[in-house]
Amino acid sequence: MHDDRRRALPPLLTRSGRTLTGVTLGSLLALVEMLLAGVAVLFLLPAVAAPRSRGRLLAVLHRCAGQLAAVEQRRLARFHATGDLGPYSGRQAFGYVVRRWPLGLLGGFVLMLLLFGLLVAASMVSAWILGGSWAFIEEGEGRVSTATMATVAIPGLVLLYLAVMGIVGVAELDVRLARQHLTPSAEDVLSRRVSELTLSRKEVVQVVNEERRRIERDLHDGVQQRLVALGLLLSRARRTSDPAVAAELVRQAHEESQQALGDLRDVAWRVYPTALDQLGLRDVLAVLAERSGIPITLRYDLADRPPAPIETVAYFVVSEALTNATKHSAATRIDISLTAQSCTGDRVEPALAEDPPPRDTPGRIVVTVTDDGKGGADPGGRGLTGLAGRVAASEGTFTVDSPPGGPTTIKAELPCG
Structure with a gap:
């Protein structure tokens, strides 16, 4: 029992530190957002009489708001595990930034209260332990006794609890506000x-x-x-x-x-290799590696067998990449990797057994083929264009990185379901 608690404590501290850091950064960004809102009010009111200049001014404000919203989205994804909120317009970003800065300032105010309370508590505890006087009490009456500590400790703990819950509440409201304004509407998604x-x-x-x-x-x-x-x-x-x-x-x-x-x-x-239905993706890729004239390192880290359509697309990605590398790259080595990841790009595991699973992290299969050839592969070529079409039809993403001189990396991210 005690071992389970000790194992759960570091992840809990990590989550708490992330939340605290996210709220702190959010309060600092709120100052920039408040400045942008003030500039908008300052310049848009005179622009009411000049519609032409108003359009140009709105375009600039929307562009600046979009950059701030992108920073906010990275902050929320890094410290509050929101994932990708989806594409949004400059108008949506501007509405989000204008509405978010009061919440950010509220988070900064709660952080200041927490910091002030911790400083006062540290001062009292040090005076109580060392037998000195408390700086906030006049000399001669500043001896902190055990009775005084007991009297102050109860309301102090209550205020500490309220401050911590305030930080958690600000973080939750921050996520909800971002989802409300930066997530596309049902009509936009459709x-x-x-x-x-x-x-x-x-x-x-x-x-x-x-x-x-x-x-x-x-x-x-x-x-x-x-x-x-x-x-x-x-x-x-x-x-x-x-x-x-x-x-x-x-x-x-x-x-x-x-x-x-x-x-x-x-x-x-x-x-279409019929062995794919009988043997599975791992064995078929092993056959491809054995038949290749170039040394191949295969890393297969999928715990479960993917669905048949995704398995087929993954096979053709590897097969076409090997064909291109063999014919055009003059490579001496090829690395093939198949891993399972979440949408945020990392493996997200609950810290405690009773914690709910993370949200917004549907599984993905990442297929990567890298060769040490001369590079210069054309993403618009016939073979790679066909692969991009296959991957897009499966609601995946396909990228080709092939600078002159190499190496060439072909990467496809496919949904698990």
Whole structure:
């Protein structure tokens, strides 16, 4: 029992320190926000008579408010675990900043009360322990006795509790205010969702067409050519009257048929590996690593098997990245990593067993492929554009970082569900 309490104490202190730091920074930012609100009032009132200048002034104020709101969002995400609040307009940011500065000043006032109370308590405790006089009592009457300490301790603890609850309340109100003003409305979310789905549909159609062209090229340049060669060999074998020559031609035809079957299996594997359904993503990626001509380090840290659509997208991301690295990068080593993360980018675990799970942290699978090649990969190329379309259709994000000289890093973040 005591061991559980000792293990729970450091996370509790960490959370308390984060909350205190977040409220402190919020009170400092409130001064800047109050200044912006004052500037808005000072310049917007004369601009009522000049609509043209008012528009330009509002644009500047909205831009400044957007920068302040971005800082606030990072503060809330870092110290109050709010996660990403979503895109918001400059007008929303301005409304949030104008309404938030009184709350920030309130947090600063509560912090000052807490600091003042702690200073007074420290002074009294030191006077009581050392047997000296308390600085706030006149000389001759400043001896702090045990009875005095007991009398003052009870209301002091009550005030300390109220100050701490005030800080917690300010932090909670801060989060709620940000969610209210910086989170997009249902209409905005629906409109953005429709736009994303329209774009994703176009990208999916483009990806399907590109896949069909690639399959046609693979069949034409590989399997079809071998089948033509197979037909020619069998035709020559039928026309020859020399048994030895016929046997040699049949042997060559048999080899061509085996190579054609191998090419056909490769095409089918690139279209969709059936082993993915049977073995799972880990084993299929291990097969890809074994078949690669470049040394590959595979790190697979997924505790559970992803859903089939996400598993398929993750496979194609790795497969296409390996193909590009093999053909164009001149790499000598490739690192593949699959990890599970939250939306905030770190693993969030409750400090206590009875604590509720963190909010706004749905799981994500992060697929990263890095090679030490010459770099310079074009994100607008046919293969990478197709990958971006696949990932976007799965509501994920896709990035390519390939400076000249390397290394090249291809990263896809996919939702777990």
